[in-house]
Amino acid sequence: NAGVTQTPKFQVLKTGQSMTLQCAQDMNHEYMSWYRQDPGMGLRLIHYSVGAGITDQGEVPNGYNVSRSTTEDFPLRLLSAAPSQTSVYFCASSYLLRTDTQYFGPGTRLTVL
């Protein structure tokens, strides 16, 4: 069982470049989310989705776009990368119940020069 997968594992970008971080889950979870992890700040929610076609902003959404065309996939797009977006990015998924545990992907380490 693959669980939550993320690609790539590492990425280096130049300021102004765009890219998409991929996230996929094979557990038929309705809820998917993106977090970023910065030193001393824990994980902060960027965007989330409660089902295909439905997305909403989290705590730190600026500079990021998401879409949810299928239940399985939830890509995160950086339209014009900035050094402030250097971080480790985690995707997570769960069933749409407060009782359920969120399962995390292995993370993507992004560096913006």
Added chain:
Amino acid sequence: AQTVTQSQPEMSVQEAETVTLSCTYDTSESDYYLFWYKQPPSRQMILVIRQEAYKQQNATENRFSVNFQKAAKSFSLKISDSQLGDAAMYFCARRSGRDNTDKLIFGTGTRLQVFP
């Protein structure tokens, strides 16, 4: 703001000893869920233990247990018989139930070192 606070940036423990990691949170909700996640150097976020706020009984998972004090909004993690493999960052998190959005709010983490 609905926050989660981990006041211990770093902790250390001798192998086979017991250590307690602290966590406090702020919420106006009566029904919510609390979690401890472990993040080893591999970066993978691993669920350690979870607690439902409506349950009086403290959750236990093998060597891991919590001390949940709802009135004090405290949720500490006790690791018994510490092992070298327990060395990691530990994050406390609360799952918000407002608007059914299922957001996880994390603390800033505690780095646990385990000495042989």
